[in-house]
Amino acid sequence: MMTTTSSAVRKTFDIDFPALALPSSGARMGLSCDVKQAWAKVPEPLGQQDRDACRQLIVDLLEQQQAALVAHYYVDAELQDLALQTGGCVGDSLEMARFGSDHPATTLVVAGVRFMGETAKILSPEKRVFMPDLDANCSLDLGCPPDAFAAFCDANPERTVVVYANTSAQVKARADWVVTSSIALEIVTYLHQRGEKLLWGPDRHLGQYIQQQTGADMLLWQGSCLVHNEFKAEELADLKKANPQARVLVHPESPAAVVALADVVGSTSKLIQAVTELPATSFIVATDQGIVHEMQKQAPNKTFIAAPTAGESATCKSCAFCPWMAMNGLAGVANCLQTHSGEIMLDTALGSRALKPIKRMLDFAAAYKKNIRASGDLSRDVHLFSQIGPA
Template sequence: MSPAFPVPVRPVIQQPPMVEEVLDDAERETLKARIKTLMKQQDAVLVAHYYTSADLQDLAEETGGCVSDSLEMARFGHAHPAKTLIVAGVKFMGETAKILNPEKRVIMPDLGAECSLDLACPADEFTAFCDAHPDRVSVVYANTSAAVKARADWVVTSGIAAKIVKYLHQQGHKLLWAPDRHLGDYVQRITGADMLLWQGSCVVHEAFKAEALKKLRTEHPDAAVLVHPESPEAVIALADVVGSTTQLIEAVRTLPNPEFIVATDNGIFHKMHAAAPGKILLEAPTAGEGATCTSCAHCPWMAMNGLRKLVAVLENGGNEIHIEESIRARARLSIQKMLDFAAAEKAGHIQLGD
């Protein structure tokens, strides 16, 4: 029997004010031209998350970079010959890029761009939780620090979490899960695994309101509801598609519906419009009973990224990601397990069954 150790209480995260970069066309083009010159001089490539600004996403693609989810950003950077990786996103994404690319310089527009899930799971508290339950395999979401990844047995993304948890469950393992309680609950419900859940949550996804979503769906009966599994159970229950950022973009591209109600960060709309320009996209509501804001569908830490800050870091240096080698090496092992599992499952070497 595991030693008595309470599941950590739900942490309170103070999020910064929302401050989005606003540029006129002239300044935008001047900044982009300067960035392109500096990137060539420094042998740099830009990888941007779906939740960053349209300006950064466009610049990444214009310069041969990548716009994707956090893991693919790191994998793209690993395959690209550039010596410098510019990561436009939040800090754990920069750390993941460095974990997989230790030989490269990894910089970010703003190292203060944190993540509520990462902040909600301090490494010392997570380590104590794991130590109290040595009989359980620890599985952490990618939205965690390098130190937490180093302590974990497995790292997963939202797109592969259920498959890996199901595999471990079928092998007879009991699990610890961190940090997102909503994603963990979703995975637990669809796999039946024995999981102890950390109590973190994403400030964006937790804000979506089920009752207001029901009303919006009534007003748009032909719309498909797309939900990221970091959302509350009541919101997930209303979804036509539950999936990762990449899977939700693919749903907009392939489903025949003329409209989509999207329950994830609205930064993803830029890529969705590009993938399916004729489709109508609606933000899932964050207002309603229990709401703390009118519209919370954008991450304030993601909004810290911008062209002005990118110019500054390329001109002045700094904002480089550094990870102690012992931590980086251990974190790489837990990530590599996921990568190896994904490759084996794709090749048909792992059969999960029903």
């Protein structure tokens, strides 16, 4: 039996932890941003013999249990390859969600972070959903407690609530819309054109970027991603000067000064697409470096350079690798298939409430792909989304 170790080392990290600030007399409730500590496990490395045994065990168990392995681009390269080898999926969170709900498998193993496993269960409540480690979390999720976020929403009842997918099922259930970075800009454009004022959570950098691009009236929760928040503009500018032929790829969860230096700003999938479509032969990559495995597969003759995550004389927290994504490993996948540990359990009523804003996003994405991309003109086709209905 391959099992994960209970003696794994824990590493702590400082994360942004927004909190409601008490209003002064006559003022509206606002936000303050504290710093709290979160932890992630550091898995023990496996030797080659154990890795080979785990891989074979996973292949056998996936087949025996009619299960599919669904992995994110940020997890270990070995897991990404294994997911594809066994007929599973490697993708961003929206691609993972679509795959899991459409696949005939009766069991899903989600190699990612907790909100991805919950989303898979929300979309496929009839399926069993397991994760290699249920403690694999996300700084955005941890920094957006459901009760505090609900109070923030209650204090601003006139606003349409739009939440990023990197949130708990409870936060999704409180939202009118759920978005991923691959469709957020289009959805906010649509809502802005309808004249809606928005309450956005939890990533402030992504929210600021979308606000700048759309002109939408957005009230922002002040969370941030541990990985993307670390990229440094000054050092990135120096790296650009040292590599003038390289194009800069930036995820919009990064600070505005970093985004301003980008040649391409976009979701994980968009950044991967860019390395195949742009003629450049080298790229500076400002997102989780787990993505480079797929980039190298898509463009094997190109060079990828990690964007800097620490300034002069400073140390990085994550060094551009999500510590919670790193908690996924071969031993954990084998163990959850073998022992049925790490199962995502979700209250049925909660799942039903959380499904509504996710389904609204998926319906919008389908309508956008069908009716908008051919014309390239969102402004003339807002009426095409009327079938989705108001939030």
